[in-house]
Amino acid sequence: MRKITLAFLVVLLVSAALFAQEKPPAASQPAMLYTPSLDVNSMDRSADPCVDFYQYSCGGWKKTNSIPPDESSWSVYAKLYEDNLNFLRSILDEAARHPERDAVTQKIGDFYGACMDESAVEERGLSAVQPDLDAIAKLESTRQITPLLTRLQFAYGRTILFEQGSTQDPDNSEQQIAAVDRGGLGLPDRDYYLKEDAKSKETRQRYLEHVEKVFALMGETPESAKQDAATVMRMETALAKAQLTRVDRRDPYKLKHKMKVADLERLAPEIAWKTYYQELHYPEFQIVNVAEPEYFKQVNQELANEPLANWKRYLRFHVVDSSSPYLSSKFADENFDFYRKYLRGAKEQQARWKRCVEWTDRDLGEALGQVYVQKVFSPELKASTLAMVRGIEDAMGQRIRELDWMSPETKQQALTKLAAIRNKIGYPDKWRDYSSVMIARQDFAGDVERASEFERRRDINKVGQPVDHGEWDMSPPTVNAYYNDEMNDINFPAGVLQPPLYDAKMDDAPNYGDTGGTIGHELTHGFDDEGSQFDAHGNLRNWWTKADRAKFEARTQCVQDQYAQYIAIDDIHINSKLTLGEDVADLGGEILAYIAWKDATKDKQLAPIDGLTPDQRFFVGFAQWACSNDRDEELRLRAATDPHSPPQYRVNGVVVNMPEFSKAFSCKVGQPMVKPEDKVCKVW
Numbered sequence: 050m051r052k053i054t055l056a057f058l059v060v061l062l063v064s065a066a067l068f069a070q071e072k073p074p075a076a077s078q079p080a081m082l083y084t085p086s087l088d089v090n091s092m093d094r095s096a097d098p099c100v101d102f103y104q105y106s107c108g109g110w111k112k113t114n115s116i117p118p119d120e121s122s123w124s125v126y127a128k129l130y131e132d133n134l135n136f137l138r139s140i141l142d143e144a145a146r147h148p149e150r151d152a153v154t155q156k157i158g159d160f161y162g163a164c165m166d167e168s169a170v171e172e173r174g175l176s177a178v179q180p181d182l183d184a185i186a187k188l189e190s191t192r193q194i195t196p197l198l199t200r201l202q203f204a205y206g207r208t209i210l211f212e213q214g215s216t217q218d219p220d221n222s223e224q225q226i227a228a229v230d231r232g233g234l235g236l237p238d239r240d241y242y243l244k245e246d247a248k249s250k251e252t253r254q255r256y257l258e259h260v261e262k263v264f265a266l267m268g269e270t271p272e273s274a275k276q277d278a279a280t281v282m283r284m285e286t287a288l289a290k291a292q293l294t295r296v297d298r299r300d301p302y303k304l305k306h307k308m309k310v311a312d313l314e315r316l317a318p319e320i321a322w323k324t325y326y327q328e329l330h331y332p333e334f335q336i337v338n339v340a341e342p343e344y345f346k347q348v349n350q351e352l353a354n355e356p357l358a359n360w361k362r363y364l365r366f367h368v369v370d371s372s373s374p375y376l377s378s379k380f381a382d383e384n385f386d387f388y389r390k391y392l393r394g395a396k397e398q399q400a401r402w403k404r405c406v407e408w409t410d411r412d413l414g415e416a417l418g419q420v421y422v423q424k425v426f427s428p429e430l431k432a433s434t435l436a437m438v439r440g441i442e443d444a445m446g447q448r449i450r451e452l453d454w455m456s457p458e459t460k461q462q463a464l465t466k467l468a469a470i471r472n473k474i475g476y477p478d479k480w481r482d483y484s485s486v487m488i489a490r491q492d493f494a495g496d497v498e499r500a501s502e503f504e505r506r507r508d509i510n511k512v513g514q515p516v517d518h519g520e521w522d523m524s525p526p527t528v529n530a531y532y533n534d535e536m537n538d539i540n541f542p543a544g545v546l547q548p549p550l551y552d553a554k555m556d557d558a559p560n561y562g563d564t565g566g567t568i569g570h571e572l573t574h575g576f577d578d579e580g581s582q583f584d585a586h587g588n589l590r591n592w593w594t595k596a597d598r599a600k601f602e603a604r605t606q607c608v609q610d611q612y613a614q615y616i617a618i619d620d621i622h623i624n625s626k627l628t629l630g631e632d633v634a635d636l637g638g639e640i641l642a643y644i645a646w647k648d649a650t651k652d653k654q655l656a657p658i659d660g661l662t663p664d665q666r667f668f669v670g671f672a673q674w675a676c677s678n679d680r681d682e683e684l685r686l687r688a689a690t691d692p693h694s695p696p697q698y699r700v701n702g703v704v705v706n707m708p709e710f711s712k713a714f715s716c717k718v719g720q721p722m723v724k725p726e727d728k729v730c731k732v733w
């Protein structure tokens with residue numbers, strides 16, 4: 050992915066099912082705001098492009114775009130997403146009010162309306178989740194946890210001990226199988242529980258206080274809230290110890306453990322797996338992939354050793370913590386204080402409408418997206434962006450054929466994989482049908498639970514079925530893009546193909562530099578250190594000769610060593626084993642975009658504009674996608690969890706490896722943006 054915008058929202062998987070041909074509401078919404086894709090006012094022409102190209106391209110932007118108090122970072126991407134939210138808000142305000150509505154409009158309007166009805170949310174308070182808290186209170190033995198888990202995981206997601214659902218069979222990517230994966234933590238990563246530096250210790254202390262406050266808000270006395278928080282912390286720490294690191298999880302072989310349910314029973318006998326799957330009404334299946342067997346051994350040990358009373362504390366906390374954003378203000382405020390204010394540095398809670406639009410997009414995204422697409426994504430825009438995608442793919446083919454270090458056998462395999470990539474542009478061909486999700490105007494927390502249940506059910510129902518290649522993991526208004534290893538497809542929601550990222554009014558140079566680079570980035574993911582382990586069908590199968598793989602790894606090592614030198618924040622270096630795939634994709638993407646741009650404009654007479662040559666416009670256009678201001682807390686959190694490098698390195702780290710750049714700006718060896726020729730990293 051090019052960028053993570055919604056790191057802490059529960060990202061529900063999206064898929065396509067038929068949404069009957071119902072008409073969206075008559076369009077009376079305002080148009081989207083226009084910002085040009087290359088904005089000379091965003092530059093800092095007093096900076097030397099050969100010393101700090103990011104500052105040269107984005108210095109003006111950084112100066113005039115301070116971080117809004119309700120945000121933890123502010124960027125070109127975030128600004129576009131906010132424009133989208135404003136636009137969607139007008140659709141939803143209308144949908145919530147409209148008396149005569151079709152089914153789609155009714156669904157999104159009622160969801161949004163329930164969210165905006167703060168007095169109803171306030172009045173319901175904790176009672177919205179009381180039935181589940183009662184069910185936890187009634188548990189009589191740890192064996193009874195299993196059937197209750199099924200209900201809680203459906204409604205509250207991954208922090209309830211572990212994740213379950215369907216996945217593509219890593220050996221047969223056309224088939225969906227059952228899967229279980231780790232989960233269970235309230236902090237963003239296992240490392241938060243285990244690292245011994247002062248900041249990690251401080252964060253644990255603050256988390257402990259947060260857990261304590263949540264128990265106090267549930268009505269516990271200060272003493273018992275304190276004790277219960279310590280218990281939750283101890284249990285989560287034990288779970289965290291058994292989890293793989295994020296770097297380990299980039300190795301797909303470390304996540305592949307296919308087994309029968311009987312094997313899972315032996316691995317973690319404290320969970321009654323047969324009952325579990327019966328309760329969840331799974332379709333019949335033979336094989337389940339257990340991503341992290343060591344984690345499930347640990348869960349088993351905890352279930353065997355922790356008294357039932359402690360499990361009740363753990364479950365109570367996670368039910369309330371997961372649903373706090375949708376409960377009354379005292380819960381929502383405490384959730385904000387810890388997760389967004391302390392961990393990410395935001396100063397103020399986001400306006401209610403903003404949260405409500407985001408949640409509607411998250412939970413009913415393919416209903417809301419229909420209206421969005423109709424307004425902002427014309428057939429012409431689809432055609433022109435698809436043409437650009439094809440141009441970049443041609444560049445990749447040309448690049449593979451010309452590589453001087455790869456044998457013809459491996460080249461053939463790489464070209465086969467390239468040819469098999471599916472291009473998904475704008476929005477799904479078939480819309481998901483949410484008609485079975487019950488939405489109540491007076492019960493917002495319940496609406497969120499039911500939307501989550503719908504999604505879990507939809508996911509489970511895929512087990513045993515062939516893979517649906519039309520499925521999307523992002524909603525159309527999302528300002529982001531992704532490549533999926535097992536689908537071998539690239540996906541560009543309509544939201545990321547808008548100005549200033551893709552700008553039909555602008556010349557080709559900045560468009561190729563920016564969106565062309567994003568397309569090349571996603572394409573390169575199929576061939577980065579991780580994606581390259583999957584074949585044309587998305588199966589985990591080696592298609593490299595041994596010698597070529599070794600040469601490839603030496604080349605990715607060059608990138609890893611380069612980024613390891615960069616500082617993310619304070620004294621924290623980039624964990625370049627974690628960011629390697631993204632760094633390789635950033636570099637490959639820009640090289641491909643440059644080739645495709647040259648090819649697309651070979652018959653055109655290009656002239657300087659605004660004092661920038663066409664080549665300079667390509668590179669400034671590229672850099673300006675990444676203009677950003679970030680709070681220190683946000684940078685710290687991302688350094689621990691985000692596979693992407695900080696924005697300035699996603700620009701400067703790329704151009705130092707492109708001789709085309711130093712030529713465009715007449716930079717000389719010895720200047721910071723120029724590497725000596727023998728140090729330049731080139732993977733693709």
Ligand SMILES: [Zn+2]
Pocket residue numbers: 050051052570571574631634
């Ligand atoms: Zn990426």
